[in-house]
Amino acid sequence: MIEEQATVVAIDKDNVTVTSLIKSACGGCQQVDNCGSGQVAKAFPQKKLSLTLKSSLALELGDNVVLGLNESALLQSAWQVYLWPILGLLMASWFGQWLVINTILPHEIFAIILGVLGGFGGFSLAKRQQIKSATCAKLAPKIIRRENQNIMITEITD
Numbered sequence: 147m148i149e150e151q152a153t154v155v156a157i158d159k160d161n162v163t164v165t166s167l168i169k170s171a172c173g174g175c176q177q178v179d180n181c182g183s184g185q186v187a188k189a190f191p192q193k194k195l196s197l198t199l200k201s202s203l204a205l206e207l208g209d210n211v212v213l214g215l216n217e218s219a220l221l222q223s224a225w226q227v228y229l230w231p232i233l234g235l236l237m238a239s240w241f242g243q244w245l246v247i248n249t250i251l252p253h254e255i256f257a258i259i260l261g262v263l264g265g266f267g268g269f270s271l272a273k274r275q276q277i278k279s280a281t282c283a284k285l286a287p288k289i290i291r292r293e294n295q296n297i298m299i300t301e302i303t304d
Contacts, residue, residue: 148215151293154205155196162201162289164211165194201289210293219284226275231268238264 152164197213205211241264242257251257275281 147290148217148220149290150213150215150287152197152211152213154207154209154211156198157205157207160200160202161198162205162211163196163198164213164289165196166213167194197287199287199289203289203292205289205292212290212293213287214290215287216284219281223276223281223285226272230272230275231265234268234271235261235265238267 150166152166154162155165156163199213203211239257239261242251242260243254245251245260246254246257
């Protein structure tokens with residue numbers, strides 16, 4: 147499970163709106179002061195991402211929560227999005243080249259066009275798989291738990 151911290155900013159019955167800072171990939175190492183990319187990352191303000199999620203937890207405004215995203219669903223989605231178009235391109239290109247070699251197609255441009263159409267077909271297949279409601283539900287972030295809050299301790303003296 148991939149986890150990210152967020153803060154509750156609005157509550158409407160079961161719908162909870164949370165915000166999380168979008169962290170720059172550059173700026174977390176020890177060389178941030180000596181690196182040009184680190185200086186550029188420091189120059190731009192950090193952006194906030196807001197999400198409205200359903201939650202049955204008893205939350206209050208300002209609570210820190212942990213959001214979770216299913217790793218296996220994310221990896222499966224990435225596999226589909228990258229692999230299907232490449233496979234479509236390669237298979238259609240191979241088939242087009244085979245047709246040119248066997249003089250069924252008169253010119254290589256037709257093999258190239260067939261390869262592009264195969265890539266587009268793979269892209270369409272991946273897109274169709276990604277918009278299924280089951281896939282979307284698996285990729286939706288969920289509020290896992292409420293972060294531990296510090297307890298105010300008041301010293302009682304007699």
